[in-house]
Amino acid sequence: MRNVYVLGAGITKYGKSTLTGRELALEASRKAIDEAGISATDIEAGFVGNAFSISEKQGHMGPIVMSGLGIPDAPASTIESACASGGSAMREGWVNVGSGVYDCMLIAGVEKVSQLDTITATTFFSYASDFIFEGACGASFPGLYAAIARAHMTEFGTTQEQLANVAVKNHENAMSNPNAHLHKRITVDDVMKSAVVADPLKLFDSSPFSDGGAAVILCSEDFLRKTSGKTSETVMIRGSGRAGGTGALHQRDDMTSLNAAVLAGREAFKRANLTQKDIDFAEVHDCFTIAELIAEEDLGFARKGEAAKLTQEGYTSLKGELPVNPSGGLKAKGHPVGATGVGQVVEVFDQLHHRAGGRQVENPRIALTHNVGATGASAVVHIFEMN
Ligand SMILES: CC(C)(COP(=O)(O)OP(=O)(O)OC[C@H]1O[C@@H](n2cnc3c(N)ncnc32)[C@H](O)[C@@H]1OP(=O)(O)O)[C@@H](O)C(=O)NCCC(=O)NCCS
Numbered sequence: 001m002r003n004v005y006v007l008g009a010g011i012t013k014y015g016k017s018t019l020t021g022r023e024l025a026l027e028a029s030r031k032a033i034d035e036a037g038i039s040a041t042d043i044e045a046g047f048v049g050n051a052f053s054i055s056e057k058q059g060h061m062g063p064i065v066m067s068g069l070g071i072p073d074a075p076a077s078t079i080e081s082a083c084a085s086g087g088s089a090m091r092e093g094w095v096n097v098g099s100g101v102y103d104c105m106l107i108a109g110v111e112k113v114s115q116l117d118t119i120t121a122t123t124f125f126s127y128a129s130d131f132i133f134e135g136a137c138g139a140s141f142p143g144l145y146a147a148i149a150r151a152h153m154t155e156f157g158t159t160q161e162q163l164a165n166v167a168v169k170n171h172e173n174a175m176s177n178p179n180a181h182l183h184k185r186i187t188v189d190d191v192m193k194s195a196v197v198a199d200p201l202k203l204f205d206s207s208p209f210s211d212g213g214a215a216v217i218l219c220s221e222d223f224l225r226k227t228s229g230k231t232s233e234t235v236m237i238r239g240s241g242r243a244g245g246t247g248a249l250h251q252r253d254d255m256t257s258l259n260a261a262v263l264a265g266r267e268a269f270k271r272a273n274l275t276q277k278d279i280d281f282a283e284v285h286d287c288f289t290i291a292e293l294i295a296e297e298d299l300g301f302a303r304k305g306e307a308a309k310l311t312q313e314g315y316t317s318l319k320g321e322l323p324v325n326p327s328g329g330l331k332a333k334g335h336p337v338g339a340t341g342v343g344q345v346v347e348v349f350d351q352l353h354h355r356a357g358g359r360q361v362e363n364p365r366i367a368l369t370h371n372v373g374a375t376g377a378s379a380v381v382h383i384f385e386m387n
Pocket of ligand 1: 083118122125141142182197202203204205206207208209287331335374
């Protein structure tokens with residue numbers, strides 16, 4: 001595989017938007033193109049992560065985005081991998097540029113769901129579970145992650161207060177992210193007193209339903225040299241990993257770990273030839289607070305059952321040894337499903353370029369992103385380095 005670089009990155013504000021999905025994807029894509037210093041006609045092909053645009057009566061977002069950019073001849077497919085759609089689009093971009101098929105690609109992600117009421121949105125989302133066994137029986141994603149949380153609490157003694165620590169940290173980080181959905185400083189007490197969504201998970205343990213778009217430009221070394229005349233001080237993809245897991249929870253031996261994330265992490269570290277100690281910060285898939293703790297354990301940053309202590313002791317705070325979700329994470333930055341995995345890369349791009357403002361991690365050089373589809377039926381991990 002050739003080296004693959006992230007030449008530009010763009011993001012919209014996350015939250016409830018009056019824009020359509022198409023407009024959000026185009027806004028983010030134009031920002032990424034400007035940032036990369038290229039013109040749209042340099043883009044040879046693209047992938048657009050999206051899961052639910054059909055709820056807006058618009059499928060086939062890939063070509064829609066390319067047409068909107070004025071490059072309808074450039075092929076683009078929509079990648080649907082539930083909440084890992086954006087990360088999976090990144091993976092396909094890495095494969096296509098790395099293998100030499102293309103030199104310059106647009107990888108975008110978008111979701112627009114605020115036109116749906118909560119029950120309808122929850123129902124749409126449940127179509128990404130193993131619907132016959134889960135969604136159709138009334139098990140929504142909050143319910144499924146609540147079952148995972150219960151298993152973790154039973155096995156390791158994890159407490160609801162320890163879950164709340166994750167929400168407090170991520171809400172704090174989002175305070176200095178102008179693009180975050182939720183700007184609200186909270187305490188453990190606020191979390192504990194918030195409405196129960198699916199016991200033991202409460203309102204502040206959950207990510208919100210967000211609209212938003214994110215995009216990056218991936219390119220080869222040849223393209224990079226031609227366009228910018230440099231190959232240093234550029235963000236490079238050091239490693240990529242992707243894996244699958246069973247759709248339904250009842251088919252798993254262990255509910256306290258997402259095997260797809262374990263496997264994807266191992267592949268990414270192996271390809272990058274790096275270890276956990278090399279990572280300066282991570283953006284992980286905290287769709288519910290329990291998911292951040294499990295991510296840290298699955299990726300090998302903590303031993304099984306010990307991630308809760310890391311949060312409690314400040315290890316994963318912005319000024320800690322391993323900042324996790326400096327952006328505010330899905331919990332507070334927001335979770336526009338198809339955009340989430342690409343948005344994580346935008347955060348990495350901004351952090352590695354030292355322009356993350358009040359949430360800037362101290363001198364980062366290597367960062368990891370972790371994006372999960374459903375309850376771990378798919379997972380994607382990438383490792384980036386400022387070279
Ligand atoms: C938690 C949840 C049920 C709340 O939905 P809701 O009760 O309909 O909330 P509303 O949209 O009516 O918002 C009510 C208030 O709570 C806030 N809010 C909504 N979701 C929130 C969340 N997850 N965290 C914090 N605050 C939230 C809103 O900003 C609003 O605040 P305001 O009154 O100050 O404006 C919903 O966000 C949810 O289901 N989230 C999970 C989404 C999901 O499953 N994603 C897939 C993961 S795999």
